[in-house]
Amino acid sequence: MTPGGALAFRDVTCVRGRRTVFSDLSFAVERGGAALVRGPNGAGKSSLIRIAAGLLEPFEGTVAYTPPRALITEDSALDSELPVARALGFWASLDDSDRDRHRAVADALAAFGLSDLAHVPVRLLSTGQRRRACLARVVAADAPTWLLDEPANGLDSASLATLETLIARHRKAGGAVVIATHLPLDLPRAQQIALGEG
């Protein structure tokens, strides 16, 4: 990875179930940068995020990145029996957070207005609250690269604004984001990656 680089795809081809979903895709995201992945249903947005996270092997091509990476997907799960703060603490340590774990989790929960629910089991959260907790998990992980698959789904407008603010702060601190989304998201100077066109 180049010194200023966070993530780079080089000539990546994605095949799923014997179907080529996209081919020869190249892009690079620098630290402080953002990429917005768009495209119709089935175009391969989630597949791209999974390849970027190392969960799916590219059929061809290479992916370079600066570790660690923090990921949320549509099916991101927190242990439903654990209280929210402990569920996030577990993930923060798995994601190799180098900040004080409890402080990072508390800060992230506060940012998403979940401090009052820190000791409530995850299973009792509403859909939007659970989504906010998953996003807080990414923030608490303190990873340089965030990979977000449909992060705005289920968020109310206040939480969406919080997400935009935290992404801006993350980029200002030298972090990078790759976001697949159908929903409008204010992401200044983001490069656009259009799948399923042409």
Ligand SMILES: Nc1ncnc2c1ncn2[C@@H]1O[C@H](COP(=O)(O)OP(=O)(O)OP(=O)(O)O)[C@@H](O)[C@H]1O
């Ligand atoms: N596990 C799998 N096995 C085989 N094919 C798969 C698998 N997962 C996804 N696909 C196929 O890969 C293609 C891309 O799927 P993907 O979920 O990446 O698209 P997407 O752009 O995120 O779609 P959406 O907007 O509906 O979320 C689709 O045709 C899908 O059917």
